[in-house]
Amino acid sequence: MKIKLPYGCQNIDEDDVKSVICALESKWLTTGPFVEQFEKEVAKYCGSKFGVAVSSGTAALHAAMYAADIGPGDEVIVPSMTFAATANAIVYCGGKPVFCDVDTHNLLMDIDDIESKITGRTKAIISVDYAGQPADYLQLIGLAEDNNLILIDDACHALGAYVGILGRSIGNLSDLTIFSFHPVKTITTGEGGMIMTNDEKYVEKMRMFRNHGISVDARRREEKDSWQYDMVDLGYNYRITDIQCALGISQINKIDNFVQKRNDLADRYDYLFKYYINFVEPLDRLTGYEEDIDAYHLYVVKFKEEKIRNHMFHFLRKKGIGVNVHYKPVHLHSYYKEKYNTCSEMCPVSEACYRKILTLPLHPGMEENDVDTVVNLMKKGIRTL
Numbered sequence: 551m552k553i554k555l556p557y558g559c560q561n562i563d564e565d566d567v568k569s570v571i572c573a574l575e576s577k578w579l580t581t582g583p584f585v586e587q588f589e590k591e592v593a594k595y596c597g598s599k600f601g602v603a604v605s606s607g608t609a610a611l612h613a614a615m616y617a618a619d620i621g622p623g624d625e626v627i628v629p630s631m632t633f634a635a636t637a638n639a640i641v642y643c644g645g646k647p648v649f650c651d652v653d654t655h656n657l658l659m660d661i662d663d664i665e666s667k668i669t670g671r672t673k674a675i676i677s678v679d680y681a682g683q684p685a686d687y688l689q690l691i692g693l694a695e696d697n698n699l700i701l702i703d704d705a706c707h708a709l710g711a712y713v714g715i716l717g718r719s720i721g722n723l724s725d726l727t728i729f730s731f732h733p734v735k736t737i738t739t740g741e742g743g744m745i746m747t748n749d750e751k752y753v754e755k756m757r758m759f760r761n762h763g764i765s766v767d768a769r770r771r772e773e774k775d776s777w778q779y780d781m782v783d784l785g786y787n788y789r790i791t792d793i794q795c796a797l798g799i800s801q802i803n804k805i806d807n808f809v810q811k812r813n814d815l816a817d818r819y820d821y822l823f824k825y826y827i828n829f830v831e832p833l834d835r836l837t838g839y840e841e842d843i844d845a846y847h848l849y850v851v852k853f854k855e856e857k858i859r860n861h862m863f864h865f866l867r868k869k870g871i872g873v874n875v876h877y878k879p880v881h882l883h884s885y886y887k888e889k890y891n892t893c894s895e896m897c898p899v900s901e902a903c904y905r906k907i908l909t910l911p912l913h914p915g916m917e918e919n920d921v922d923t924v925v926n927l928m929k930k931g932i933r934t935l
């Protein structure tokens with residue numbers, strides 16, 4: 551079936567096109583001034599000191615693990631309810647992912663379960679701002695400090711979110727924060743990612759890491775009139791192009807509108823589910839304080855039973871509604887079962903929720919009547935059960 555309404559989708563306008571053309575006509579297609587400008591603008595937007603742009607969110611996670619010096623013998627605590635890339639980045643560096651369960655209401659990391667999984671080998675926690683809600687940073691920051699752990703935020707869902715009680719945006723709450731600019735995320739560069747930090751020592755490391763582990767990049771070499779370079783550690787080619795960053799610069803200008811539109815559409819879903827539908831529950835999202843901003847990457851609902859969820863998934867897909875399930879708990883993937891001896895029952899809440907959740911379409915190109923269409927189809931779907 552052709553999908554008419556995907557769960558997520560980029561929003562590109564004339565300004566984006568003009569910005570990309572401008573990059574194409576400039577001198578630098580990669581490692582040029584648009585990259586730096588994009589880094590500065592995202593950093594300014596979220597109030598952090600530095601941004602390091604790379605080729606994807608996954609590359610950004612890998613670079614953050616490298617900056618945090620994760621290696622063999624190190625354990626990193628990570629929620630099981632996330633995209634596999636969050637845990638994979640730990641493995642890229644030779645570390646061991648330790649899967650943690652989530653809270654049944656909002657699917658954010660369960661703080662007590664994190665505490666119970668801290669050992670002498672734990673070096674870092676990666677929190678995930680699931681679906682765009684900021685995780686509980688008041689508690690996470692305290693927990694990391696008390697146990698001398700590096701706090702890393704996989705904020706691939708949460709660019710644009712804000713934590714009222716701390717007066718800070720996502721991107722300025724942990725030691726290293728990761729954003730993705732994949733087309734379904736808040737803003738896009740096609741593929742792309744960025745690591746935010748306030749700590750300069752991480753910045754140089756990650757700039758090197760994205761460029762083969764070489765200490766000086768091409769443009770700076772040209773400025774210095776020198777052919778000298780030194781590869782000081784094993785890095786990768788994780789560079790992002792100026793073409794992509796030109797798109798990112800244009801997109802970040804519109805982020806507040808994107809987040810507002812997502813919230814308005816989510817309000818409409820909330821309203822319809824509250825008054826007209828009794829067989830489904832929206833996520834009970836963590837927005838405890840008045841000023842909190844939820845970036846609303848995903849609109850997730852829970853059904854009472856797996857059977858109903860599965861029926862609804864197929865019914866809506868047949869009608870061209872691109873519903874999806876986020877996520878199959880990472881510890882249930884074959885790779886982790888085989889290599890890390892994970893098994894079911896390890897994170898019972900994640901597993902139980904996985905059977906009941908469904909992600910409904912939510913992106914800034916939608917209108918209120920699209921939300922109504924989805925909900926009306928769900929009403930029809932329940933009658934065909």
Ligand SMILES: *Cc1c(COP(=O)(O)O)cnc(C)c1O
Pocket residue numbers: 606607608609632633635636678704706707730731732741742743
């Ligand atoms: C999208 C996403 C990633 C990976 O980002 P890419 O840019 O696709 O590599 C990692 N973690 C989470 C939670 C994501 O949603």
